[in-house]
Amino acid sequence: MKKTFMGVRLRRLREERGMTQVALARALDLSASYLNQLEQNQRPLTVPVLLKINAVFGVDVQRFSDDDEARLITGLREVLADLPAGVGGEGAGEAVSLAEIRELAAGMPAVARTLLALHQRHRQALERLAALGNDRSGEGVLAPHPPMAYEEVRDFFFARQNHIAELDDAAERCAAEWGLLPGRADEALAQRLLVAHGVRVVDAADLPGQAQRVFQAEAGLLQLAAGLERGQRAFQMATQLAFLEQGAELQRLADSAGLSGDQARALARIGLANYFAGALVLPYTAFLRAAEAAHYDIDRLGHQFGVGFETVCHRLSTLQRPSARGVPFFFIRVDRAGNISKRQSATHFHFSKIGGTCPLWNVYEAFAQPGRIVPQVARMPDGRAYLWVARVVSRSGGGWGVPGKEFSVALGCDIRHAPQLVYSRGLHLANPEAAVPIGMGCKVCERDACPQRAFPPIGRALDVNENHSRFAPYPVAAPLAATHRS
Incomplete structure (x- = not known):
């Protein structure tokens, strides 16, 4: 563990509980002088002290994380x-x-x-x-x-480090009680819908608006889009069961999120139901053990649990139970135009909110190599390095002439966790020169020498020099008179 100085946060913890330095030192079994040095950032906060804080006050040690x-x-x-x-x-x-x-x-x-x-x-x-x-x-x-509803919901999940403990625990209990088997969860889920709720599951060829699931409560019917794979069917049934059996908890979580309106709360309920579904099909303990045993091999996990690449990546980004943490991942889904339709982070990676992503990122290179997992060691301008893996996922429109869907799905983690991943084999993790320099986007990236820069950073003056052009936003046309003379 690197030296971590958290004096202000430690003082704030003490003030919140109305304790003096002497009282806090006694509670943590420390000397008053040592605690004073910690609070004045003269000594780093160590792991044993963090564990004492957790044991005495029940404070999540992530509060003192960098x-x-x-x-x-x-x-x-x-x-x-x-x-x-x-x-x-x-x-x-x-x-x-x-x-x-x-x-x-x-x-x-x-x-x-x-x-x-x-x-x-x-x-x-x-x-x-x-x-x-x-x-x-x-x-x-x-x-x-107010901010857009989806932005509010995204920030809600981000603030929870993309881990909803209440739903994860409930889903794991349900998976055990209902006898869900890896790769065959759809059978037990269909049985649960029928026995507990009187709901039959049927396939439907033409659901409205390319929907994958339509629930008819009065008829006791759950229609699933024809052609879904077993893992996709299981996820849709699990989502419906979330609304039927966890409705009150979904509502409580949405209401307590401090969202601005009904639209945001409704979107939060959908996101929470999807979270429960993923946790039900991929139960926490079993999935984490399998992930660690497979060194986070996404394809192997997909085959073992009968789900797709995107589902595995999304679930891996949620494994942050305090008593059993997985690798803290960031998850992103982007289309060819650079539109980010999904982004979740269990840790410090911060996606830019003021537009644009980096074309040197491997999420775009994956479109040129469909069907292949593309790894990349990338370094941000602040010096932090990450391991990213990306692959294109696509879905047919269901018929001739019907547009399908195609996205690049990427999973990333801090370079210090990279040795735990199978994708780090053969990569030069310790060599700074081997990392691809990327940024959050041209508007906030200060890499002046980047060959892919589209425009200068916001707030920085444009270097205009007739003899030495550092940045040309577009080709300058020749004067009209000169063109005429030629």
């Missing part, structure tokens, strides 16, 4: 990049250095989160002003403009 610090650093850098010239960052007369950002994120995380929240409200206010300027009604009154 994963949260990395998320805050990335968010603060985006805030500074998004500020106009003259308001912080470059061009303001006093730039905020990366060292100062790190100090704020590490020492005062609550302040950092407050700044991020204020910036989000600032951007929402700008959007309302822009809408007001385009208002043609003459009333000049705009309703509040």
Whole structure:
């Protein structure tokens, strides 16, 4: 474990419980002078002390992890990049250095989160002003403009590190009680629907809007799209069982998430039901043991549990039970145009919120190699390195002329966890030169020499030099008169 200085967080823990230094030192069986050194960042917080804090106060040790610090650093850098010239960052007369950002994120995380929240409200206010300027009604009154529902739900899962313990535990109990077998869960789930709820499962050729599941409560009928594989059928039945048997818990979790409206809460219930379904088909303990035994070989796990590549990747990103953690993964699904339709993170990797992803990322290279898993060791501008694996998944439209779906699905982890993955074999994990330099996107990436840069970072002046062009956004046409003379 590297040296971790968490003095401010330790003081905050003490203040929250109304304890003096002497009282906290006594509770943790430490000397008062040693605790004072910890709080003043003169000594690093060690694993034994963390375990004592967990045992005495029941505090999750992730609260003292540097994963949260990395998320805050990335968010603060985006805030500074998004500020106009003259308001912080470059061009303001006093730039905020990366060292100062790190100090704020590490020492005062609550302040950092407050700044991020204020910036989000600032951007929402700008959007309302822009809408007001385009208002043609003459009333000049705009309703509040909350964040989009899917963004709220995404942030809810992100705040929980993509692990919903209540649903995971319930799903594991149900899987044991109902006798679900790996690769054959669909049989037991169909039986559960029929016996416990009087619901028959039938195949249907033409469901509306390319839906995969339609539930008719009054008729006691669950229609599944024809052509689904066994794992897909199991997932759809498990999702319906989540609504039938865990409805109250889904509602409680959605209501307690602090979401802004009914649409966001409804979307949260769907996301939570899908989470329960994945946990039911791939029970936590059995799946984690299988994943560790297979060194996280996604295809092997898919064959063992009868599910697809994307389902395995998504489930791997949720294995963060405090008593039995798997590798903390990030999961992403993107199309050819760069639209991110799914993104989940169990750790510090922070997906950019201000547009664009990096074309050097292997999630795009996977489209050129369909059917193959494409590994990549990638390094971010802050020096952190990651191992990513990506593969294209596709789904037929169901008939001639019907558009299908095609996505690149990627799973990534911090380089320190890479040796646990089968995909690290043969890769130069310790060689910095072997890593591909990528970024969060051109708007926030400071790699000036990147050959794929599309435009300069936000807030940075464009270097315009007739004799030495560092950046040309588009070819400059010849003057009209010169063209005429030629």
